[in-house]
Amino acid sequence: MSALFDPPHGEWTRIRFALAWKQRLSMVAIRLVFIAILIAASLTFGYETYFQIAIGLVVVTGAWRWWMIGRWVRNFGYAEQDDDLWITSGALLRRLTVVPFGRMQLVDVAQGPIDRVFKLADVQLHTASASSDAHIPGLAPDQAAALRDRLTELGASELSGL
Amino acid sequence: MSDEVLPYRRLSPLTPIAKSGVWLAAAAFTIGRDIMNGSELSMLAVVAGAIVGLGLVSGFASWWRTKFRISDTELLIESGLISRHSRRVRLDRIVAIDINQPFIARLLGVAELRIETGTTDSEARLAYLPVAEATSMRHTLLARRQAPGELAPEDAAAGPVPPVAPLVRVPLQWHLISILARPESILFVIAALTVIILKSFGFDLTAFGFSLAAVGGLGWSLVTKLIGRWNWELAVVPTGLQVRHGMFNVTTQTFHVARLQGLQVHEPVMWRPWGLASLQVSIAGGVKGDEEGAQGLLLPAAPKALVWQLAQELLGQDPSQIPLSPAGRHASWLAPASGRRLAFGFSDQLAVSLEGVFARRTSIVPLARAQSVSVRQGFMQSLLGLAALRIDTPRGANPFVARLRGVLEARAHVEQLATAALAARVRPQSSLDTSNLGAPPHLPHARITSDR
Numbered sequence: 001m002s003a004l005f006d007p008p009h010g011e012w013t014r015i016r017f018a019l020a021w022k023q024r025l026s027m028v029a030i031r032l033v034f035i036a037i038l039i040a041a042s043l044t045f046g047y048e049t050y051f052q053i054a055i056g057l058v059v060v061t062g063a064w065r066w067w068m069i070g071r072w073v074r075n076f077g078y079a080e081q082d083d084d085l086w087i088t089s090g091a092l093l094r095r096l097t098v099v100p101f102g103r104m105q106l107v108d109v110a111q112g113p114i115d116r117v118f119k120l121a122d123v124q125l126h127t128a129s130a131s132s133d134a135h136i137p138g139l140a141p142d143q144a145a146a147l148r149d150r151l152t153e154l155g156a157s158e159l160s161g162l
Numbered sequence: 163m164s165d166e167v168l169p170y171r172r173l174s175p176l177t178p179i180a181k182s183g184v185w186l187a188a189a190a191f192t193i194g195r196d197i198m199n200g201s202e203l204s205m206l207a208v209v210a211g212a213i214v215g216l217g218l219v220s221g222f223a224s225w226w227r228t229k230f231r232i233s234d235t236e237l238l239i240e241s242g243l244i245s246r247h248s249r250r251v252r253l254d255r256i257v258a259i260d261i262n263q264p265f266i267a268r269l270l271g272v273a274e275l276r277i278e279t280g281t282t283d284s285e286a287r288l289a290y291l292p293v294a295e296a297t298s299m300r301h302t303l304l305a306r307r308q309a310p311g312e313l314a315p316e317d318a319a320a321g322p323v324p325p326v327a328p329l330v331r332v333p334l335q336w337h338l339i340s341i342l343a344r345p346e347s348i349l350f351v352i353a354a355l356t357v358i359i360l361k362s363f364g365f366d367l368t369a370f371g372f373s374l375a376a377v378g379g380l381g382w383s384l385v386t387k388l389i390g391r392w393n394w395e396l397a398v399v400p401t402g403l404q405v406r407h408g409m410f411n412v413t414t415q416t417f418h419v420a421r422l423q424g425l426q427v428h429e430p431v432m433w434r435p436w437g438l439a440s441l442q443v444s445i446a447g448g449v450k451g452d453e454e455g456a457q458g459l460l461l462p463a464a465p466k467a468l469v470w471q472l473a474q475e476l477l478g479q480d481p482s483q484i485p486l487s488p489a490g491r492h493a494s495w496l497a498p499a500s501g502r503r504l505a506f507g508f509s510d511q512l513a514v515s516l517e518g519v520f521a522r523r524t525s526i527v528p529l530a531r532a533q534s535v536s537v538r539q540g541f542m543q544s545l546l547g548l549a550a551l552r553i554d555t556p557r558g559a560n561p562f563v564a565r566l567r568g569v570l571e572a573r574a575h576v577e578q579l580a581t582a583a584l585a586a587r588v589r590p591q592s593s594l595d596t597s598n599l600g601a602p603p604h605l606p607h608a609r610i611t612s613d614r
Contacts, residue, residue, distance in 0.1 A: 004539060004549055004569045008577070083584050094544070097536035098580040102587060105255045105279045106286075112245040126279075129533035129554040129561070152236065152250055 005075075005088050005096055012077025012088065018118045019138030020073040024066055026114070031062045068092070078136055080150065085125070087134060099134045101154040103127045109148050111141060123147050170229040170240075173291055176270045178221025180290045182214060183266030189214040230288060232302060237277065239286060251286045253306050255279045261296050275299055328406075332394035332463060336438060340463030341388055343432040350380045391462050405460060417458055421445050422476055423555045424527040424562060425460075427469055431520045439469040443476070444555065473526065477512055481526050484509045486516060490568035492546040497566060506551065506564035508575070510582050513553055515564040527553055527562045530586040535579045537572050551575055553583075 035055055042051035072091040079086040084100045106126040115121060121144035125134035139147065179186065189210040196207045220243065228241040237251040260276040267273060272290035279285065291299065341347065354377055392409035402419035406412060426442040433439065441461040461469060474480045486507035494501035505516040508529070515525045532553045539549040549572040553562040567575070 004537060004573050006573075084580055090539075092541045093538065095536055095538045096576065097534055098576055099534040100532075100580065100584055100587075102584070103533050105252070107250055109248050110245060115245070127533040127554070134534065148250065152252065 005094055007077065007079045007088075008081055008086055010079070012079055015073060015076050015078075015136065015138035016118075016120060016140060017073055017138075019120055020069050022114060022118045022120060023069045023073075027062065027065050027069065031058050034058055073138060076136075076138070080147075080154075085134065085151070087136065097134060099125060099127060101151070104134075104151060107148045107151050109144050111144075121145075123151075125151065170231045172229055173225060173288060174272045174295075175225065176272050177225045177290045178218050180264075180267045180270050180272050181221055182217045183270075185210075185214050185217060187266075232299075232306070234306060237286065237303065239288070249286060251277060251279060253303060256303060259300050259303055261293075261300060263293075272296075277303070328395040328397040329403075330396040330461065330464060330468065332391070332396075332461065336436075336463040337388060337391055337394070339436050340433060340438060340440065341384055341391075343436075344430065345432075346380060347384055350377065350384065353377045353380070394462060396460060403460065405458070415458055417443060417445050417460070419476060422528065423531050424525065425473055425476060426526070427473060427524040429466065429522040429524075431522075433463070437466050438463045439466045440464070441469045441472060477526060477528060479509060479511050481512055481514050481524070484512060484514050486514060487571070489566040490546070490548045490571070493548060493566035495546055496542060496548065501566065504565055506567060506575075508579060508582065511586050513562060513564075513579065515562060517565065525562055527555055528586070529553075529579065529583040531555055532579070532583040535576055535583065537576050539569075551579075553579065 035058055038051050038055050038058070042048055068091045072089070075091060075094065076087075076089045078088070083102075084098050086096065086098055088094070088096045104125050105128060108124040108126070109121055110124065111121045119140060120137070121139050121141040123136045123139060123144050125136075127134065136144075136147070174180075189207075192204075192207045192210050196202070196204055224241070224243045227243055228239070230237065230239045232238075232253075235253055237253060239249045239251075241247050241249075256277055256279055260278070262274040262276055263272075264274075267290055270290075271293055273293045273296040274287060274289035275291055275296050277286040277288070288296075288299070353373075357374065357377060389409045390413075391407055393412075394407040395405070397404045397406070403417045405415045405417070423444040425444070428440045428442065429438075440459065440463055442459050445458060460472070470480075470482060474482075484507045486505040489497075489501055489504035489506075493504060497504070500517060500519045503517065503519055503522070507514050511529055513527050513529060513532075517523055517525075532555065534554045536552045536554065537549050538552060543549055543566070547569045548566045549569050551564040551567050551572050555561060
C-alpha cells in the first residue's frame with residue numbers, strides 16, 4: 001500500500017521531529033492539569049473507582065495521542081518538483097496533495113512563541129480553493145524562509161500559463 | 163513599471179487610537195462622567211481605564227512591530243508582537259483593493275487598505291494609513307500589477323443588459339414531472355390518500371393533527387417549489403448565461419460562463435420514463451450579486467439530449483466521450499449499494515465522476531480550473547487498497563471527488579491529472595465558449611479573475 005504515498009522522485013523532505021515534542025508537551029500538559037482536577041474532585045467528593053477509571057482513560061488516550069503525534073510527524077513529507085509541490089501527511093487518514101506552483105496566491109510564514117523555543121516555523125500556502133490543504137509545519141526557521149522565497153519565485157515563473 | 167524597492171514603512175501612528183476608538187470613547191465617557199459628578203472614580207471607570215490603557219499599550223507595540231514594503235512583484239507585511247508573522251502577497255494575484263474608512267478612522271483622517279487576492283480565508287489588510295497614503299498605495303499597487311485595467315471585470319458588464327430571446331423555456335409539464343417524480347412527492351401522495359381514505363371511513367383524525375400538518379407542509383413545499391420555478395428561462399447574454407424564473411418574484415441570475423468551475427448533471431431514476439435531467443453549474447466568484455461563489459441551477463428539468471448538449475458547449479468537449487472506469491475492486495465493501503455504480507475518467511481537459519444509485523450524478527470539472535489534486539485514504543480504505551481522488555476547485559464550487567478508486571490507479575491518476583491540469587492551464591482557454599449558443603463572439607475569456 002505504501003506505493004500510494006511514495007515521493008514523486010527521490011525522497012520526501014521530512015520535517016523536524018521537534019514538532020512532535022512540541023505537540024506532545026502541550027498534549028501532556030493539558031492532560032496533567034485535567035488529571036489534577038480529577039484527583040482534587042475525587043478527594044472532595046469520593047467515588048474513587050470512577051475517578052480512577054476516568055484518570056486511566058485520560059492516560060490511555062494520552063498514550064495513543066503520543067504515538068499518533070509521532071506517527072503523524074514521521075509521515076509528513078514534502079517534495080518540490082519542477083511545476084508543483086507535493087505534500088503527504090496523516091497518521092491514520094493519510095493524504096497526498098499536489099499543488100501546482102501556478103496556483104499559489106499567498107505564502108505565509110508563522111512562528112509562535114513556543115515554536116521559537118523548539119526552533120520551528122510554519123509555511124502556509126494559499127490557493128483560491130479553501131480545500132487545498134497546503135500547510136507545512138515543523139520547519140527550521142531558515143528552512144521556512146528559504147522555502148517561502150523559492151515558492152514565491154516559482155510562482156512567478158509559472159504565471160505565464162494563466 | 164518601475165523596479166525600485168520601496169523601503170520598509172510603518173502604518174499611521176494614529177492606528178492604535180483608531181483601532182481602540184470605540185473603547186477609548188467609552189472609557190473617556192465613564193471616567194468623565196465620574197469626574198463631572200465630583201465623585202470618586204467608580205470601579206467600572208477604573209477597570210475601563212485600565213483595559214483601554216492596556217489596549218493602547220499593546221496597540222502601540224503592535225504598530226511598532228508592523229512594517230510593510232512594496233517591491234516590484236510583492237507586498238511584504240511583517241507583523242506580530244509575540245508571534246512573528248510575515249506575509250507576502252504577489253502583486254499580480256491581487257484581485258481587488260478596497261479603501262475602507264470606519265467612522266473613527268474618518269475622524270482621524272486615516273483609512274484601511276484591504277487587498278484581496280483570490281484566496282478564501284485571507285486578505286491582506288493595512289490598517290490604518292493616512293488617507294492620501296492609502297490612495298497612493300492603491301495606485302502604486304495597481305500600477306505594479308502585471309495586467310492593469312483588468313481589476314474590475316464587472317465594470318464591463320455593468321449597465322442595463324438588453325433583453326434577449328431565451329435559449330430554453332422550460333414548459334410546465336417538465337416542471338410538473340420533475341417536482342412530482344421524486345420520493346417526497348410520492349410520500350405526499352401516499353400520505354394524502356391515507357388521510358382521505360381514513361376520513362371517508364369515518365375515523366376521527368383529530369388525534370393525528372400533527373401528521374395532518376406534516377402532510378400539509380410537504381404539499382406546500384412542493385407548491386412553493388413550482389411557484390419559484392415558474393416560467394424558467396435560460397438565455398445567452400454578453401457576460402454568459404442568464405436564468406430568469408418565478409411566478410410572483412422574478413429572480414434573475416447571471417452566470418459568468420468564463421468562470422465556470424464545474425458542472426453537475428442529475429438524472430434521477432424516476433425521471434427516466436420522460437428522459438429528463440437537471441443541470442447545475444459552479445461559478446467562481448459566484449452568481450452575480452452573491453459574494454461567495456455559488457451552485458446555480460441552469461435547468462431544473464430538461465430533456466437529456468439538451469442538457470448534455472449544453473454541457474458540451476459550456477465545457478468545449480463532449481464529456482460523454484470520455485472513457486470511464488469503475489471503482490476499485492473491493493469498493494462494494496465500503497459502499498454496498500453504490501460501489502458498483504461509481505465511475506471516474508478524465509481527458510486532457512475534463513475530469514468526470516459518476517455516482518448515485520437512484521439518482522445518477524455526473525460531476526465534471528475543467529482541469530484548467532484545478533487548484534490542486536489530492537488523494538486521501540482512511541484506515542479501512544488502506545486495508546482494502548482503496549483511496550479517494552480529489553480535485554480542489556475555487557471557493558463556492560464543490561470539490562470534485564472520485565470515491566473508492568484502486569490504489570495503484572489513484573496514484574497514477576494523481577500524477578497524470580497534475581500534468582494534464584498544467585497543460586490545460588498553459589493552453590489558451592478556447593474551451594469555455596458559448597458562441598455556438600448564439601452569444602456575441604467576444605466573451606471574457608482568460609483573465610486573472612476568471613482563474614479564481
